Amino acid sequence: MTAFRRRYGASPLHLLLVLASFALAAYAGVRLLKGDTLGVALWFVGAALLHDLVLLPLYAVTDRAAQHLFREVPEQGQPRASVNYVRVPLFVSGVLLLVWWPLILGRVDHYTAYTGLQADGFLARWLLITAALFVVSAAILVVRRWHESAPS
Template identity: 70%
Template structure:
């Protein structure tokens, strides 16, 4: 067992879970590609290009702007984290949030006009929770640095 840990760098359970996750991802990939293979490949390539050429520069510029507004402050992460989570929710649910899916109500029987309000509410709650954590950290004072 110690030889495995020296060779692999982690426990046997970690290796087993890693292999199981690769097997699950491979199974999902095979199932996904059995339908419209070209469409799936184009979607993955398009998503990578969109992220690397459009989204990454946008949020890098936004992050630099916030850093310049609050220079040298460790509280920058209290803006980054809720903004990231809100953006991730928007990225995943944008057709419903922006009401770009006309057949949603017919297909599911659920109303499609509630997603924008709920996304705004979740975003507000994320920023309020982050502000509360920042306030607690500020009130409790700085933590001692480990030696």
């Protein structure tokens, strides 16, 4: 066992789990490409181009603007750690929007037929979750600033 660990760098269980994950990924890839290989390939290329040419520059500009707004000392230009109290809830809200956008925007007609549940209310829930994320983030920021300013 120690010779295997020395040569491989981890336990045999690690190797078994890595091989199982590769097998699962291969199975998913075969199933995904079984129907419309060209359509799936075009979707991946389009998604990569959209992300790299449109979304990534938008992320960068937005982050630079947030860092500029939350500068500690204007002369030094160093961003405050408080910019993360905006980044994190915005990121989580964005991921939720990315995952649930058809339901949030009401673009799904067959949801009720498949699930038996109503498709309304997703926009209100997403807005409430987003507001709650920002409120919790602001509360944590206030508590941390209060502890920093308290005499020790």
